[in-house]
Amino acid sequence: MTDTPQSILTAHGVHKSFGRTVALRGAALEVQPGECVAITGPSGSGKSTLLHCLAGVLMPDSGVVTFRGTRLDALGVDERTRLRRSSFGLVLQFGQLVPELSALENVALPLMLEGRRRPDAAAAATQWLERLEVAQLAHTRPTAMSGGEAQRVAIARALVTSPDIVFADEPTGALDTVTGELALDVLVKATRETEAALVLVTHDNRVAAAAEREVVLRDGAIEAAGDGGPGEPT
């Protein structure tokens, strides 16, 4: 697999073990700017571990992940945190909103951590809540929201910093089919509009079909693409 110059994110030979459990054995992936890729595979195949390695949340035992040509392992902890805050967005299965904060505060939080002033951050957060049609929840806490509402707020929080790439781990996993479909639609549309790349981990074929490309993970490595699908670069 060769590096294409346009790749925004690359991973090569990524290995990761937890104790005696090997989660990833040489996983490799490239993501182009603005592209939507689904990572699928049977449960226990290493999907979430790979996503966390790509997003710099976990560091691989060996192998290299690069973002815009910079190796994540070459960055210090603080630099990596700054990169994650400014360039990456993260959406998880259960939204993972801060329960003590309102929707507005949750969405404004990443901007304030970046050093933006409170009124600026609140104004940007309000815009995103409006865009995702949950402006009425601005002063509501996550515990008083439905699953679908909380997920929209989480999507707003992931996109408020205008990230280059959004990582989503089972973004519809906790929602019923119809609510999940709406949340997925919102996520795909919003990332497309902001021209952010989207990397989705899912076991749901319908979610995978919303992506432009699927990579299948099996036993910790990417499986070769089938004849019917997009070919794997060699």
Add this chain to the structure above:
Amino acid sequence: MSLGSVLLGVLADGPAHGYDLKRAHDARFPAARPLAYGQVYATLGRLQRDGLVEELETRQDAGPERTVYALTDAGREALRHWLGETEQPGPYAADELVRKTITALHTGADSGDFLRRQRAVHLDAMRALTRERSDAAEPGTRIALDHTLAHLDADLRWMEETRERIARDGTTR
């Protein structure tokens, strides 16, 4: 009787000629093969013979002569009956996917590889339908596409389970 019933359903909106019926059918069932005119007129002929539709008038504007059909009371009753009647589920056992996988298993062929490639083909089809679905304005169109998507999804889940089962046991038993 299915196409006949669908045409009765279109005529329930008001009288129409054959071309209107074809257009309405194709719009309601985007995943189905478009109706051939011959099929429409043959079906209308049967419905008329059975007293379920009647010729209202024959119009000739600029183009060819067109016969406008309308529902009769018997047609309305037949439609009501059809809508309320439950359908026989399946049968799904004769699906080519299943035939191929079982035969591969018996002959010792690599069905894992076949299933892997078939997954990509299925997901491609699902991707195209998903795009079509998100562009669809009509709720009816989305619902019809949902049905196809749900079947593709079921096929995919079956393929994944089968691969796991074969990898683990090497047999369906």
